[in-house]
Amino acid sequence: MELLKQRILTEGQVLDNKILKVDSFLNHQIDPVLMQQIGEEFARRFHGETITKILTIEASGIAVALATGMILKVPIVFARKVKSATMNEELLTTKVHSYTKGITSDVAVSRKFLPPDENVLIVDDFLANGEAALGLARIVQQAGCRLVGVGIVIEKAFQPGLSKLLAAGLRVESLARIASFEDGNVNFV
Amino acid sequence: MELLKQRILTEGQVLDNKILKVDSFLNHQIDPVLMQQIGEEFARRFHGETITKILTIEASGIAVALATGMILKVPIVFARKVKSATMNEELLTTKVHSYTKGITSDVAVSRKFLPPDENVLIVDDFLANGEAALGLARIVQQAGCRLVGVGIVIEKAFQPGLSKLLAAGLRVESLARIASFEDGNVNFV
DSSP states (O other), rough: HHHHHHHHHOOEEEEETTEEEEETSSEEEEEHHHHHHHHHHHHHTTTSSOOOOEEEEETTTHHHHHHHHHHHHHOEEEESSOTEEETTTTTEEEEEEEEETTTTEEEEEEGGSSSSTEEEEEEEEEESSSSHHHHHHHHHHHTEEEEEEEEEEEEESSSTHHHHHTTTTEEEEEEEEEEEETEEEEEEO | OOHHHHEEEEEEHETTTEEEEEEETTEEEHHHHHHHHHHHHHHTTTSSSOOOEEEETTTTTHHHHHHHHHHTOOEEEEEBSSSSTOOOOOOOEEEETTTTTTTTEEEEOOOOOOSSSSSEEEEEEEEEOHHHHHHHHHHHHHHHHEEEEEEEEETTTSTTHHHHHHTTOEEEEEEEEEEEEETTTEEOO
């Protein structure tokens, strides 16, 4: 997705040649016009697939999911990293490790929002080690739903996330694929 | 907002006559069609005001902010409850207490996304004790921005949030105002 790559090149900051900071348009400040285009691009990539629900994880995935849900006109569900006071039903849970934050979180979705007949598209802002996407895939499996695929805004292709998702038999669509960071610059695949 | 009230009446669950659970369309599962209508309604209520940025707090506020930002075509910023590993710039911070969760969180926004010339609209999913909205208002004040007002999806009018915001001189627009809970039912103002 050319527009996205341009924004990464002009606004992205590479920290320590390993973290890409895109907080001016994707995950702290969010550009709603770009986000709408991201939603349209996921709809285009998964065109022809039956999608009845979009699943993501709080917090940065919510905007990506909502933009996609608005285009596809299907509900979105975001997994919570901590159990909310109002989550009193049966939960689907798994553990997700964040290498960036160095913590493992319990992640939960109310089972009632993933009945077995759903066709679920997972979306998230980043794919690096694949922990979040694999955690969401485990939840879809626990729910007995069909997993249509995984839509990623920015994939760090030099990290093992994609291989793990492909090994699990998942279809993955990434809108920008980063091959490497080099002297603070971004090289795309 | 009639459509929202209908959803609250048909899908909302009242817990212990004090918590309203609307996780089927607002803050766990999200209905993107309703969310777009919520964005349109905030745009209508604040029509004529100059708004250059929308500010909210993770996680449930993000969808409300994005929907509103898509209509108004202005960037949104969400305050983070914990310092992110990539937040390395100067931060605007405050403490926000959640009565529902029984915890006080440090909330942070990167100063660069709130330069002093911004006209900021705060939005959030709920107004009860007003802690989150007042915390966001303090951040806008620290930033030296103009605060246009506060847009709330569901206001629990029997709790002190609104009075506190009005006492602080803020304009508040709530799309559904709940007068009381009674035997598990919702009475609107």
